[in-house]
Amino acid sequence: xxxxxxxxxxxxxxxxxxxxxxxxxxxxxxxxxxxxxxxxxxxxxxxxxxxxxxxxxxxxxxxxxxxxxxxxxxxxxxxxxxxxxxxxxxxxxxxxxxxxxxxxxxxxxxxxxxxxxxxxxxxxxxxxxxxxxxxxxxxxxxxxxxxxxxxxxxxxxxxxxxxxxxxxxxxxxxxxxxxxxxxxxxxxxxxxxxxxxxxxxxxxxxxxxxxxxxxxxxxxxxxxxxxxxxxxxxxxxxxxxxxxxxxxxxxxxxxxxxxxxxxxxxxxxxxxxxxxxxxxxxxxxxxxxxxxxxxxxxxxxxxxxxxxxxxxxxxxxxx
Ligand SMILES: [Zn+2]
Numbered sequence: 677x678x679x680x681x682x683x684x685x686x687x688x689x690x691x692x693x694x695x696x697x698x699x700x701x702x703x704x705x706x707x708x709x710x711x712x713x714x715x716x717x718x719x720x721x722x723x724x725x726x727x728x729x730x731x732x733x734x735x736x737x738x739x740x741x742x743x744x745x746x747x748x749x750x751x752x753x754x755x756x757x758x759x760x761x762x763x764x765x766x767x768x769x770x771x772x773x774x775x776x777x778x779x780x781x782x783x784x785x786x787x788x789x790x791x792x793x794x795x796x797x798x799x800x801x802x803x804x805x806x807x808x809x810x811x812x813x814x815x816x817x818x819x820x821x822x823x824x825x826x827x828x829x830x831x832x833x834x835x836x837x838x839x840x841x842x843x844x845x846x847x848x849x850x851x852x853x854x855x856x857x858x859x860x861x862x863x864x865x866x867x868x869x870x871x872x873x874x875x876x877x878x879x880x881x882x883x884x885x886x887x888x889x890x891x892x893x894x895x896x897x898x899x900x901x902x903x904x905x906x907x908x909x910x911x912x913x914x915x916x917x918x919x920x921x922x923x924x925x926x927x928x929x930x931x932x933x934x935x936x937x938x939x940x941x942x943x944x945x946x947x948x949x950x951x952x953x954x955x956x957x958x959x960x961x962x963x964x965x966x967x968x969x970x971x972x973x974x975x976x977x978x979x980x981x982x983x984x985x986x987x988x989x990x991x992x993x994x995x
Contacts, residue, residue, distance in 0.1 A: 683704055683706050684706055684707070684708055684709075685706045685707045685708070686706070687704035687705055687706050688705050688706070688707075689704070689705045690702055690703065690704055690705075691703040695776075695780055696776040696779065696780070697773070697776040697777040697779065697780040698773070698776070699780060708841070710840075710841055710842075710843060711841060711842060711843075712842055712843030713798070713799060713842045713843060713844070715802060716800070716801070716802050717802065718734075718800060718801050718802060719733075719801055719802055719803035719804070719805075719845075719895060719898075719899065720732050720733045720734060720797065720800075720801040720803070720804055720805070720891070720895055721733040721805045721806070721849075721890075721891045721892060721893070721894030721895030721896070721897075721898055722797070722804065722805070722806045722807075722835075722891055722894065723807065723855065723887045723888075723890040723891040723894060724807065724828050727874070727887075728887065729793075729831075730793070730831070731885075731887035731888055731890070731891050732797070732888075732891055733888070733891040733892045733894070733895040735885070735888050737887070738793055740786075740789060741785075741789055743785055744782070744785045744786055744789050747778070747781050747782045747785045748782055750778055751775070751778045751779060751781075751782050754771070754774050754775045754778050755775055757771055758771035758772050758774070758775050786827050786830075787830075790827065790830060790831045790834045790835075791834060791838075793831070794831065794834045794835040794838050795838060797835065798835070798838045798839050798842050798844055799842075801844065802844060802845065803844060803845035803846070803847075803898065803899075803902065804835060804839055804844060804845065804846050804847075804898075805846075805847050805848075805849055805894050805895055805897065805898025805899075805901075806832055806835070806846075806847075806848055806849065806894065807848070807849050807853065807855060807890075807894050808848035808849060808850065832848075845902060847898050847901055847902060849894050849897045849898055849901060850897070850901075853893070853894070853897050854893075855889075855890040855891075855893040855894050855897070856869045856886060856889070856890045857869045858889075858893050859878040859879075859880060859882065859884065859889070860884070860889050860892035860893050860896070861878065861880055861882040861884075862878060862879075862880035862882070864878055864879055864880060866878070869886070873886060874886050
């Protein structure tokens with residue numbers, strides 16, 4: 677077996693995966709030591725922009741790179757072509773393999789972009805705050821497609837472990853925080869803020885770029901949250917989603933209770949260590965090791981070319 681790079685430590689387990697494009701991957705679980713970056717003063721909030729991939733509190737806007745957009749376009753074209761081929765035909769099978777390969781390329785390009793963008797943000801900021809969008813909650817809205825396309829939650833995951841690895845503060849902000857409606861200059865809360873409003877002027881006279889204003893609010897909320905001991909902040913600025921009597925009464929089924937996510941009330945009362953932001957670097961539990969295994973960039977180290985014929989049988993991989 678030929679190694680493309682050395683592992684940082686002896687792996688505790690190896691998983692072999694074959695993807696839809698016929699490529700084999702070996703995924704290793706390894707321990708990785710934290711590598712804190714020198715402390716800096718800058719902190720940032722990040723808003724999931726509607727027109728951009730992400731918008732930072734300092735006004736910077738991050739778009740997905742051209743290589744990713746091009747790969748995505750090509751994927752769409754191939755998908756269309758494939759669906760036009762007769763079902764069950766050899767041409768259809770060929771076209772579908774092409775689609776699968778392009779899918780894999782898009783996934784690789786997106787992962788590469790997530791690593792680059794998140795590394796830059798982590799390097800340039802001591803603390804990073806993002807809005808907890810609970811992407812699933814958006815699945816029913818028109819936003820859904822753009823959210824999924826942008827791979828936002830995957831990106832936030834990469835951002836979180838990189839921040840942790842390099843000794844940065846990372847926190848998700850309550851998703852009912854009215855980041856778009858709140859004026860970051862005077863704290864005034866706008867009544868409505870339709871999605872098509874890109875810029876607005878507050879009664880205080882300050883003109884806002886919608887996404888940058890939101891990012892600034894996320895930064896401020898993140899600082900407050902961290903100052904308060906990382907508890908989700910209580911009442912803040914605007915309205916929270918009112919709790920309906922039904923929700924208030926709802927107690928989880930005892931059997932399900934252990935796995936259910938903590939309610940806000942519970943989360944506030946939970947000791948800090950059980951919150952997901954904090955992970956003990958010396959925790960050697962299986963879960964912790966698996967989480968750290970994500971730290972290997974491209975945890976799946978490809979060791980064989982993409983042609984199925986060239987791949988050795990799985991049994992040989994253990995040699
Ligand atoms: Zn204002």
